[in-house]
Amino acid sequence: MTVRKNQAALTPEEKRAFTNALLELKRTGRYDRFVTTHNGFIMSDTDSGDRVGHRSPSFLPWHRRFLLEFEAALQAVDASVSIPYWDWTADRTTRSSLWAADFLGGTGRARDGQVMDGPFAYATGKWEVAVRVDGRNYLRRALGEGVAQLPTKAEVDAVLAMPVYDMAPWNSSSNGFRNNLEGWRGANLHNRVHVWVGGQMATGVSPNDPVFWMHHAFIDKLWADWQAKHPTSTYLPAAGTANVVDLRDTMRPWNDVTPADMLDHRKFYTFDTEPAAAASQR
Amino acid sequence: MNKITRRQALGTTAGALTVLGIAGATAHAAATDSRAATTPAGTVDEVYQGRRIQIAPGTGGGHHGGHHSPGLPTVKIDGRELHVMQNADGTWISVVNHYETFADPTSLARAAVRELQGSQLAPMQMGGMA
Numbered sequence: 001m002t003v004r005k006n007q008a009a010l011t012p013e014e015k016r017a018f019t020n021a022l023l024e025l026k027r028t029g030r031y032d033r034f035v036t037t038h039n040g041f042i043m044s045d046t047d048s049g050d051r052v053g054h055r056s057p058s059f060l061p062w063h064r065r066f067l068l069e070f071e072a073a074l075q076a077v078d079a080s081v082s083i084p085y086w087d088w089t090a091d092r093t094t095r096s097s098l099w100a101a102d103f104l105g106g107t108g109r110a111r112d113g114q115v116m117d118g119p120f121a122y123a124t125g126k127w128e129v130a131v132r133v134d135g136r137n138y139l140r141r142a143l144g145e146g147v148a149q150l151p152t153k154a155e156v157d158a159v160l161a162m163p164v165y166d167m168a169p170w171n172s173s174s175n176g177f178r179n180n181l182e183g184w185r186g187a188n189l190h191n192r193v194h195v196w197v198g199g200q201m202a203t204g205v206s207p208n209d210p211v212f213w214m215h216h217a218f219i220d221k222l223w224a225d226w227q228a229k230h231p232t233s234t235y236l237p238a239a240g241t242a243n244v245v246d247l248r249d250t251m252r253p254w255n256d257v258t259p260a261d262m263l264d265h266r267k268f269y270t271f272d273t274e275p276a277a278a279a280s281q282r
Numbered sequence: 283m284n285k286i287t288r289r290q291a292l293g294t295t296a297g298a299l300t301v302l303g304i305a306g307a308t309a310h311a312a313a314t315d316s317r318a319a320t321t322p323a324g325t326v327d328e329v330y331q332g333r334r335i336q337i338a339p340g341t342g343g344g345h346h347g348g349h350h351s352p353g354l355p356t357v358k359i360d361g362r363e364l365h366v367m368q369n370a371d372g373t374w375i376s377v378v379n380h381y382e383t384f385a386d387p388t389s390l391a392r393a394a395v396r397e398l399q400g401s402q403l404a405p406m407q408m409g410g411m412a
Contacts, residue, residue: 042380047370055369112399133365133377134401146382173370183381184369194381202397204365204377 002071002269004221007084007098007214008091009272015103018084019119021077022210023126030073035131035207037253038066042204047171050243052252055172057165057236058245059182060223061262063216065254068268070213082269085217088193089153094143104211106143113140113199120210129200129208139209140199147195155187160226165236170244177226177233181219190219221273224265235259324355326388333398334360335391355387362403364394378403 010018025031041053041062053062067083074081091098099106105118115138120127122138129137162177172184183191193215194201200208207213227233239246248258266274324339340353357364357376365377366387373383374390378397384390394403 039377043365043367043377046367132404134398134403136401169370171370184383191381202379202381204380206380 002075002082003272004082004217004269005084005272007086007103008096010084010103012102014080014084017078017081018074019103019210021074021081023119024077025073026127032131034066034070034073035205038207039131039133039204041252047169047173048243051171052245055179055182055184056244057170057178058251058259059178060220061235061245061259062251064220064223064262064265065251065257067213067216067220071269083213083217085221085271086211086214087218088150088196088215089156092150098211098214099143105139106141108139108141108199112136112138113142115139115141115199129205131205131208132200133203133205141201141209142198144196146198146202147192150196151187151189151192156189156222159186159189160222160229163230163233165233167236170237170241176236181222181226189222190215220265221271224271227263235263324387326391328388330392330395332400333395334358335388335395336361337387337391357387357391359391359395359398359403363406364391364403365406366390377406 005014022031038053045051045054045056047055052058053066071081071083074083086098094107098104101117103118105115105120108115115121116123120139122128127139129139159177159180162180164176166178167174167176172179172182175185180186181189183189194206197209197211197215200206201212201215235247237244237246239248245251245259247260250256250258265271322339324337326335326337328335336356336358338356340355354366354368357366367375369375369383371383373385374387375381375383376390376394378394379390382393384393
């Protein structure tokens with residue numbers, strides 16, 4: 001069973017295994033297909049039309065499935081790897097070990113935002129940004145520039161306390177847990193982290209930055225935390241809702257998986273905060 | 283090294299083209315001002331930080347041949363189309379600034395110019411089934 005760990009607790013060997021697997025997916029072209037898929041949904045998910053990956057109830061199950069597919073690709077390279085999560089309420093500065101040269105590398109240089117250190121720096125020749133919204137083919141970051149502060153633990157706790165998963169009109173103007181977590185409403189959690197990292201992370205091709213996966217692994221964990229806190233709350237809407245994915249509707253692009261299939265993460269992995277034995281019994 | 287050198291060379295060319303664009307855009311903006319009464323509301327043609335921003339309001343009928351949602355304005359930076367979307371609350375996002383909202387298409391386009399740092403937009407690729 002896969003265990004997703006806090007990135008801050010990874011050993012140097014675990015960090016190296018993860019970044020090496022990322023580089024291998026990049027080398028084979030597999031990585032870029034995930035970026036293309038994500039951007040396709042970013043551009044087609046609209047508040048008034050069909051919406052699957054973003055600004056809709058299925059934001060959470062869609063990304064859970066997206067990460068599962070990516071994690072399986074990583075594990076085909078190295079079976080020991082899982083997607084670490086980045087708890088940005090705790091590791092919230094540019095000096096975090098996450099941004100060190102032995103892991104993701106740091107912020108971009110002032111002149112053009114180019115990341116200059118770590119395994120994904122352009123000069124390594126192993127991380128050319130191919131799926132892009134503009135001409136720049138190097139990884140960029142501007143940590144803490146687009147917005148100064150990452151969300152706090154108190155802001156996360158306030159969102160986790162919301163008892164209702166999602167509400168009509170089931171888009172970026174909804175109240176409820178999902179939209180407050182996604183960040184179109186309220187304190188702004190998920191969206192703000194994309195802006196805080198900056199560079200490609202602020203764009204539709206955000207998965208070009210490997211931190212995308214670690215950010216979304218934490219968003220995914222927050223969904224699991226919310227479920228544990230509200231055992232009688234469930235995914236909404238249940239059925240018959242125009243333009244959005246109901247509990248038992250299938251999600252594009254896979255068309256064979258529903259939000260209901262994604263509700264229990266323990267079918268697929270556990271988090272390092274959960275006792276493994278208890279997880280297998282539940 | 284070849285790759286980097288070529289990119290730097292392209293960057294220089296784009297810079298030169300931008301300078302040419304300023305002169306043309308300034309003249310055009312002046313012409314637009316003189317017949318403002320016939321310009322549809324929401325039309326923008328300005329130079330911002332050396333980049334030409336053109337915004338044509340959406341038609342509402344979706345018959346203008348664009349491949350995005352009907353009613354949305356067409357936003358161009360130096361002639362390249364910027365993918366934009368309007369949120370339910372009336373705010374705007376683009377593919378360049380996707381996770382941050384802006385009050386109107388002009389501030390959205392200007393934010394894209396700042397983010398691009400002189401780079402050209404890539405051709406728009408639509409479709410959710412990529």
